[in-house]
Amino acid sequence: MKSKTWAVTLVTAIAAVTLMALNVAIVCAQSSTPRDETWVTNGDVYAIVRTPDKVYIGGEFTYVGPVTGGGVPLDITTGTAVTTFPRVIGAIFDCVSDGSGGWFIGGSFVNVGGVARNNIAHIFANGSVDLTWNPNANGWVEDIVVSGSTIYVGGWFTSIGGQTRNYIAALDATTGAATDWNSNANSEVFSIVVSGTTVYAGGDFTSIGGQPRNRIAALNANTGLATDWNPNANQYVHDLVISGSIIYVGGNFTSIGGKTRNYIAAIDTNTTGVATEWDPSPDGWVQALAISGTTIYAGGVFSKIGGQERNCIAALDATGAATGWNPKLNNTVREIALSDSTVYVGGDFTNVGGKTRNQIAAIDAATGTATNWNPNAGSVVYAIGTSDSSIYVGGYFNSIGGQTRNHIAALDATTGAAIDWNPNANDYVSALAIYGSAVYAGGNFTSIGGQVRNYIAALDAGTGAATDWNPNANAEVYALAASGSTVYVGGLFTSIGGQTRNYIAALDNITGDATDWNPNASSRVYTLAVSDSTVYAGGWFTSIGGQVRNRIAALDASTGAATDWNPHPNYDVYAIAVSGSTVYAGGIFTEIGGKPRNYIAALDSATTGSATGWNPDADNRIVALAISGSTIYAGGLFTTIGGQARNYIAALDAATGAANDWNLNSDSYVNAIAVSGLTVYAGGEFTSIGEDRMRSYFAQFPSQMTLTLDNFKRYLLGLDSDPTGLDLNADGKVDIADLVWYLVGHPSGK
Numbered sequence: 001m002k003s004k005t006w007a008v009t010l011v012t013a014i015a016a017v018t019l020m021a022l023n024v025a026i027v028c029a030q031s032s033t034p035r036d037e038t039w040v041t042n043g044d045v046y047a048i049v050r051t052p053d054k055v056y057i058g059g060e061f062t063y064v065g066p067v068t069g070g071g072v073p074l075d076i077t078t079g080t081a082v083t084t085f086p087r088v089i090g091a092i093f094d095c096v097s098d099g100s101g102g103w104f105i106g107g108s109f110v111n112v113g114g115v116a117r118n119n120i121a122h123i124f125a126n127g128s129v130d131l132t133w134n135p136n137a138n139g140w141v142e143d144i145v146v147s148g149s150t151i152y153v154g155g156w157f158t159s160i161g162g163q164t165r166n167y168i169a170a171l172d173a174t175t176g177a178a179t180d181w182n183s184n185a186n187s188e189v190f191s192i193v194v195s196g197t198t199v200y201a202g203g204d205f206t207s208i209g210g211q212p213r214n215r216i217a218a219l220n221a222n223t224g225l226a227t228d229w230n231p232n233a234n235q236y237v238h239d240l241v242i243s244g245s246i247i248y249v250g251g252n253f254t255s256i257g258g259k260t261r262n263y264i265a266a267i268d269t270n271t272t273g274v275a276t277e278w279d280p281s282p283d284g285w286v287q288a289l290a291i292s293g294t295t296i297y298a299g300g301v302f303s304k305i306g307g308q309e310r311n312c313i314a315a316l317d318a319t320g321a322a323t324g325w326n327p328k329l330n331n332t333v334r335e336i337a338l339s340d341s342t343v344y345v346g347g348d349f350t351n352v353g354g355k356t357r358n359q360i361a362a363i364d365a366a367t368g369t370a371t372n373w374n375p376n377a378g379s380v381v382y383a384i385g386t387s388d389s390s391i392y393v394g395g396y397f398n399s400i401g402g403q404t405r406n407h408i409a410a411l412d413a414t415t416g417a418a419i420d421w422n423p424n425a426n427d428y429v430s431a432l433a434i435y436g437s438a439v440y441a442g443g444n445f446t447s448i449g450g451q452v453r454n455y456i457a458a459l460d461a462g463t464g465a466a467t468d469w470n471p472n473a474n475a476e477v478y479a480l481a482a483s484g485s486t487v488y489v490g491g492l493f494t495s496i497g498g499q500t501r502n503y504i505a506a507l508d509n510i511t512g513d514a515t516d517w518n519p520n521a522s523s524r525v526y527t528l529a530v531s532d533s534t535v536y537a538g539g540w541f542t543s544i545g546g547q548v549r550n551r552i553a554a555l556d557a558s559t560g561a562a563t564d565w566n567p568h569p570n571y572d573v574y575a576i577a578v579s580g581s582t583v584y585a586g587g588i589f590t591e592i593g594g595k596p597r598n599y600i601a602a603l604d605s606a607t608t609g610s611a612t613g614w615n616p617d618a619d620n621r622i623v624a625l626a627i628s629g630s631t632i633y634a635g636g637l638f639t640t641i642g643g644q645a646r647n648y649i650a651a652l653d654a655a656t657g658a659a660n661d662w663n664l665n666s667d668s669y670v671n672a673i674a675v676s677g678l679t680v681y682a683g684g685e686f687t688s689i690g691e692d693r694m695r696s697y698f699a700q701f702p703s704q705m706t707l708t709l710d711n712f713k714r715y716l717l718g719l720d721s722d723p724t725g726l727d728l729n730a731d732g733k734v735d736i737a738d739l740v741w742y743l744v745g746h747p748s749g750k
Contacts, residue, residue: 045683058429065402086113092394101125106141154189299333346381442477490525538573586622635670678703
């Protein structure tokens with residue numbers, strides 16, 4: 001720890017004088033690694049605004065939570081994540097205890113705890129990755145079974161353990177090498193169970209073990225050859241469990257074992273594969289099975305099974321009838337695991353018997369009610385493994401242990417975690433703005449902050465409650481800009497603030513009433529920006545402010561009349577940002593300001609809107625723009641911009657239009673960008689972005705240390721609280737002692 005004493009003041013003054021005298025500038029590099037502490041969401045982020053202590057986000061999400069990776073061990077009592085385990089970059093489809101406190105995991109991933117691991121890995125009890133066990137599957141792994149010194153795996157691979165192995169393999173539990181056992185399926189294997197010297201496999205194959213076998217087979221554990229057992233399912237088999245001489249089968253079939261059986265069946269292992277009389281006959285497919293004594297648990301997508309109404313999960317007795325156990329889930333069950341008196345369930349659901357449970361739940365085996373154990377996953381859970389002290393959970397999520405937040409949330413700018421602020425909108429939020437103690441929200445909601453609010457609301461920045469401000473728009477709000485006593489609004493509405501206002505309006509920030517300002521656009525307005533006495537509007541309109549203006553216009557902030565400024569793009573404008581005498585525009589145009597410009601342009605605000613020479617030449621639409629000093633940040637659907645390959649987000653030189661080295665390589669669209677100092681926030685449809693490639697829908701990229709003379713002067717004079725991202729604590733704030741510590745030669749002495 002560095003010492004902070006009265007000497008800081010003196011050293012600071014000396015440093016300031018020295019810098020000013022020498023005109024020194026410390027150079028910054030923008031980080032491409034997302035901040036670990038900043039929480040992510042489970043759905044698209046459309047809007048981001050930052051205050052000194054909070055980051056507000058709006059979008060399609062219903063959850064915010066910490067970045068955990070695709071697999072996490074959870075405490076069996078509290079449901080909290082065990083922090084010592086390595087982060088998995090990718091999805092996990094199966095996990096099984098190694099018997100010594102560690103886990104074998106399989107799925108679709110590329111890295112575990114910083115170690116390259118393709119689709120299969122072994123994690124020790126202490127949380128470290130087994131560096132010697134690396135089967136390196138070339139496709140995803142669906143199922144793992146430990147049988148003595150052999151690990152059987154099924155999935156979509158064709159190479160594993162250093163050998164060609166199609167969809168099914170046996171691996172040495174110590175070395176990870178493929179054994180000689182080679183059943184060579186011709187398509188995916190979803191499930192494997194082992195009983196004595198027989199390996200049962202289910203999937204979507206039609207040939208395995210050297211024989212034609214439709215989707216289910218019994219294989220000799222020594223030779224890998226198929227036995228005579230042949231139930232011959234007519235559609236895929238997704239899960240298998242065995243009890244004595246009976247193997248229970250779940251899937252999408254309607255015929256198996258020589259009989260009509262809808263989605264679930266019991267097959268005698270002592271015969272050639274004949275279905276027994278056990279016939280629960282659900283009305284939808286079965287994906288997960290588990291056995292406890294004479295009770296068979298089944299999960300999937302059904303509303304009736306065993307002669308009773310049962311939503312997505314049921315307990316079946318030896319006759320095939322549903323028992324009285326009835327948890328009433330509201331969506332798909334993909335995994336069931338049993339431990340003592342508890343049934344652990346994973347899937348797509350968000351409710352269990354009236355209790356909110358996102359994707360994972362613990363259900364009392366006697367009563368069918370959800371227990372208090374509530375890890376709250378951010379997305380689909382596919383795998384649950386149990387051991388004595390913990391439960392390993394895997395799936396498509398990269399966050400678990402977060403909070404429910406419907407469409408709008410606030411994160412602490414220092415910790416990155418969600419605060420209690422929870423307006424709970426009933427539909428998506430697409431625009432945010434802040435003025436004073438109010439957070440203005442626009443979108444497609446009709447309820448927010450505990451009140452009926454149609455498409456637009458003002459929320460108390462402290463409590464999240466809706467204020468009395470209620471403009472009551474009649475259709476969606478796309479854009480907001482707050483300036484002084486006025487809130488400018490753009491969208492799809494034709495009535496707002498008690499007046500007829502077509503697609504654009506100015507609202508009094510106290511009453512919510514529409515002012516006399518009325519540009520009367522001919523169609524929807526997507527974006528707004530205010531600069532001094534001018535309101536810039538972009539959208540789909542062809543007339544606004546009393547003039548013909550195609551898709552972009554400059555409006556007098558007092559009268560609403562369109563100025564002479566007229567860039568006249570040939571198609572829609574989705575984003576506008578203003579810096580000095582330059583207006584940056586993004587959209588789906590290919591011509592603007594009298595020049596060919598693909599999707600992005602810089603326009604002279606002092607003329608009639610002619611395009612400058614700045615030309616990044618994107619290959620697809622731009623939907624977000626933000627400015628920080630000499631850098632223009634752009635987000636959208638592009639894959640090249642500024643002369644470089646840049647997927648969906650880029651930083652462009654404001655002078656040349658060239659893309660700089662900052663390359664986040666997002667895997668999908670970026671819809672929103674906000675900049676604070678040199679910290680960049682990105683929101684969108686991505687599930688991976690930045691150097692470590694794993695962030696869902698929202699990410700923060702902190703600055704690396706920088707200092708210019710001008711900004712340092714502004715900092716010392718109190719004009720900027722975070723002028724250049726001098727954030728050595730990664731807490732969103734500048735500490736003067738941190739600055740001094742850097743200046744006296746300890747940049748890494750944290």
